[in-house]
Amino acid sequence: xxxxxxxxxxxxxxxxxxxxxxxxxxxxxxxxxxxxxxxxxxxxxxxxxxxxxxxxxxxxxxxxxxxxxxxxxxxxxxxxxxxxxxxxxxxxxxxxxxxxxxxxxxxxxxxxxxxxxxxxxxxxxxxxxxxxxxxxxxxxxxxxxxxxxxxxxxxxxxxxxxxxxxxxxxxxxxxxxxxxxxxxxxxxxxxxxxxxxxxxxxxxxxxxxxxxxxxxxxxxxxxxxxxxxxxxxxxxxxxxxxxxxxxxxxxxxxxxxxxxxxxxxxxxxxxxxxxxxxxxxxxxxxxxxxxxxxxxxxxxxxxxxxxxxxxxxxxxxxxxxxxxxxxxxxxxxxxxxxxxxxxxxxxxxxxxxxxxxxxxxxxxxxxxxxxxxxxxxxxxxxxxxxxxxx
Numbered sequence: 513x514x515x516x517x518x519x520x521x522x523x524x525x526x527x528x529x530x531x532x533x534x535x536x537x538x539x540x541x542x543x544x545x546x547x548x549x550x551x552x553x554x555x556x557x558x559x560x561x562x563x564x565x566x567x568x569x570x571x572x573x574x575x576x577x578x579x580x581x582x583x584x585x586x587x588x589x590x591x592x593x594x595x596x597x598x599x600x601x602x603x604x605x606x607x608x609x610x611x612x613x614x615x616x617x618x619x620x621x622x623x624x625x626x627x628x629x630x631x632x633x634x635x636x637x638x639x640x641x642x643x644x645x646x647x648x649x650x651x652x653x654x655x656x657x658x659x660x661x662x663x664x665x666x667x668x669x670x671x672x673x674x675x676x677x678x679x680x681x682x683x684x685x686x687x688x689x690x691x692x693x694x695x696x697x698x699x700x701x702x703x704x705x706x707x708x709x710x711x712x713x714x715x716x717x718x719x720x721x722x723x724x725x726x727x728x729x730x731x732x733x734x735x736x737x738x739x740x741x742x743x744x745x746x747x748x749x750x751x752x753x754x755x756x757x758x759x760x761x762x763x764x765x766x767x768x769x770x771x772x773x774x775x776x777x778x779x780x781x782x783x784x785x786x787x788x789x790x791x792x793x794x795x796x797x798x799x800x801x802x803x804x805x806x807x808x809x810x811x812x813x814x815x816x817x818x819x820x821x822x823x824x825x826x827x828x829x830x831x832x833x834x835x836x837x838x839x840x841x842x843x844x845x846x847x848x849x850x851x852x853x854x855x856x857x858x859x860x861x862x863x864x865x866x867x868x869x870x871x872x873x874x875x876x877x878x879x880x881x882x883x884x885x886x887x888x889x890x891x892x893x894x895x896x897x898x899x900x901x902x
Contacts, residue, residue, distance in 0.1 A: 807890050
C-alpha cells in the first residue's frame, strides 16, 4: 500500500468511478439498470453508508452498508448488511480490501450495529476479519401441479398493494417471534410498500392470517416469501401459486429447511436444492447477546475467554448468563477453566453452530464439554436462514 490510500465516504460525483470499478469486479450493469443503481446509491451516500478507498483522487474500492434488522431467537437485532464490495483488479492483493473492510466495520460499529453480515464472494478476507458462516439462503423447487392440489379453497385471498405493507410486517413479526426464527432480515415498511406496487413483475396476495409474494422466473415461478399462520391458509397460498401449473412446471421457493411446505407437499422437493451461504460477525458482543432471544427454559452461566484482534474491546474474560429466554455478557473476574473463542468462533456460536463443530475446527477450546449441550440448546433451534440476497 501507499500513503495515498485513504478510507473515504463516497460522494455523488464519484459514482461513475464506482461503476467502473464495479464493472471490473462483477461485469458491467445493463444500461437500463444504471439509473436505478444510481438512485439507490444516492440514498446510501446521503446517509454515510457508501464508503470506499481512494488512491489520491481515484476511487479504487467501495462498499455499501444496509441498515437492517435481523431476527435471532425470535427477536430483532440491528444488523449492518455489507454489499457491493468491489476492488479494482490492479489493487487486489495489496491490502486495499482489508483497508476497506476495516473501515466498514468501524463505520458500522460507530452507527450502533452490534452485528454485521454479508454474502461472501470469497471467504478468505472475511474470515481474517472475524466473519464466519451464519446460515444459508435456501431455494427449494416443487412441482407446480403438486402445490396446486393442496386445497384451501375456503380461504379468501385478495391482491395486496402498498397500503398493506404494515399488515405484511405485522404477520412477519408474529411468525418469526412465535417460531423463534434466526437469520431472517427485517425490512422497513417504506421498502415493503415499494415492492407491493401493482406491476407485472411481482404478484402479492393477502389472507386474514398470511400472504404470498411471487413472480415469474423464466418459464417457472418463484416464491420470494410466504407467511401463513394456519394450515388452511398455507394450503390456499401455495395452491394459488401452483395454479400456474398449466404454464410453469416448477415453483422455486425461498423458504426455511423447516418450512411446513415440506410436509404439506405430496411430492418431495427436487433433491438439488440451491444454497447460498452468508457470514456473520459480532461488532458489539454484549449488545448482540442482550438483543437476541434464547431458547426458553435454558439457564446457563458460562465463562468465555474472547480474543478479537479487530474489536479489542471484546478481548478478555466474560460471563455469559442465560435465563428466561434472554442473555447478557458481562466482564468476569473468575478463575479456572474457561471456554475460549476467537471472533469467528463467537460469531458461529451466536448463529447456532454446535460446539462440537467449533471444537473440531479449532474455533473453540477449553471449558466444560459437559456444558456444550446446554449452550447448543441456548443458541440453537431452527437453522439460521435468510430469504433475501443483498
